Amino acid sequence: MDIPEERPEPGAAKPGSRAKPRVDKEARKAEYLRAAARPFLARGASASMQDVADAARAPKPVFYRIFPSRAELIEALFDHVHHTIVKTQQGKWDGYGWALRVLYLEAKMDPEIFLVVLKTFNGDPSLAPQRERLLHLVHMQAAKFFAPSDGASSGPPDRTALASRTMTSLLFDTLVAWLEDTDGLTDEKRFIWWGRIIREWRLATREAYELDPPQARTDGKA
Numbered sequence: 001m002d003i004p005e006e007r008p009e010p011g012a013a014k015p016g017s018r019a020k021p022r023v024d025k026e027a028r029k030a031e032y033l034r035a036a037a038r039p040f041l042a043r044g045a046s047a048s049m050q051d052v053a054d055a056a057r058a059p060k061p062v063f064y065r066i067f068p069s070r071a072e073l074i075e076a077l078f079d080h081v082h083h084t085i086v087k088t089q090q091g092k093w094d095g096y097g098w099a100l101r102v103l104y105l106e107a108k109m110d111p112e113i114f115l116v117v118l119k120t121f122n123g124d125p126s127l128a129p130q131r132e133r134l135l136h137l138v139h140m141q142a143a144k145f146f147a148p149s150d151g152a153s154s155g156p157p158d159r160t161a162l163a164s165r166t167m168t169s170l171l172f173d174t175l176v177a178w179l180e181d182t183d184g185l186t187d188e189k190r191f192i193w194w195g196r197i198i199r200e201w202r203l204a205t206r207e208a209y210e211l212d213p214p215q216a217r218t219d220g221k222a
Helices: 025-043 049-056 060-066 070-088 098-107 111-120 125-146 159-164 168-180 187-208
Strands: none
Touching: 025 049, 025 060, 025 070, 025 111, 049 060, 049 070, 070 098, 070 111, 070 125, 098 168, 098 187, 111 168, 125 159, 125 168, 125 187, 159 187, 168 187
């Protein structure tokens, strides 16, 4: 009886040939992004694409295929931080200060990227829209603290937005200090300290913006 010849599956490697490993483009992009942050930390915002490509140990043409321009590289750094903030905000409220606690633990996985975005690029007027986009995420979450309760006195319609912006820059400054480990505190003490600050900030700000009925103090979640 004739035995039919086995035919290889479509796309399968030919006998005796070595299959080429598939390149995970997203993994390579993430690796290059982490490497790109290092020269910005060392040289400041003026670091060149050649500096970045050298840090990534990638031929410049290969690097440019992933990040076609310096502007797109910087945008990718901001996008990474933006995506991380969005992801950490999906969790459930777990006590005052929980949002920064979760964000910090996530940021510790890629601290260079967060330090470049929140410190090295801070103050660059050309990057103000990207920074404002990050602050907007924090403002939107903080606004949950400051919805006027029933019986609150009438006030400016934008007072919730104004209240939510009173301390959000401190959140990024605190995150930088924790990532750089410059405050002399353990993580446990940091979380307790920040939780107390957030609780008192909420109470004092609700009082200042008259978001509750007179003499009323309520506990809320955000």
